[in-house]
Amino acid sequence: MDVTIYHNPACGTSRNTLELIRNAGIEPTVIEYLDNPPSRTELVRMIGDAGLTVRQAIREKGTPHAEFGLDDPALTDDELIDAMLTTPILINRPFVVTPMGTRLSRPSEVVLDILPDTHKGPFAKEDGELVIDAEGKRVV
Template sequence: MIRAAGHEPEIVEYIQTGWGREQLTELLHVMNATAREVMRVKGTPAEELGLTDPNTADEVIFEAMLEHPILVNRPIVVTPSGTRLCRPSEAVIALLDSFPDSFTKEDGETVYRKDDAPTL
């Protein structure tokens, strides 16, 4: 969707490179989010590490994210307009300064039409 809007994203392959403590701290700060709020559970070791327990401290989740980068949900999109976890993918529209005429997901669902564009 970002490319369809005429932007070339810089993609950080954090699964391969891991997270830096400062990098992840800054992302959470600018999103005003906690580690728990961006934690991915499906397809990760979150449950077996005890991270889904509501009593697990956020700092424990954060440290686990540094050790197991897959625990961070994706994609996190950073633009001059803001930073957010873009799940579902159409959440990215609020961060774009230009828009495609329309955008249809790979599954065939149209999630954006030019006539529905937010006012800039």
């Protein structure tokens, strides 16, 4: 299965999502989007395919969101996309694209909705929360 994750290795949710994909027996294409942001077309497609608005796809925490004034309701989607492409840390993460769909995997277990049920064994997040049990079944 062809899977792509737009990943930030400094983000625990992104790391957990990547490991959930691998636990399903898939080695995804990993795009570290801070260094290699998606094109405008790719970003707009991912947001739409995930069923999100542009505002839902913007990350606020730990970003210059407030100092850029991105909470201004007068800003258009195009202006928000411009900000995300200029400053990729504003793109919420991780986006995962599979043939089964696209998700903003927050929380990380959301990725399970677009992966086959082929887990290699139990999986717990970095904080210890069990997501996949010993029988390979989803817990959360």
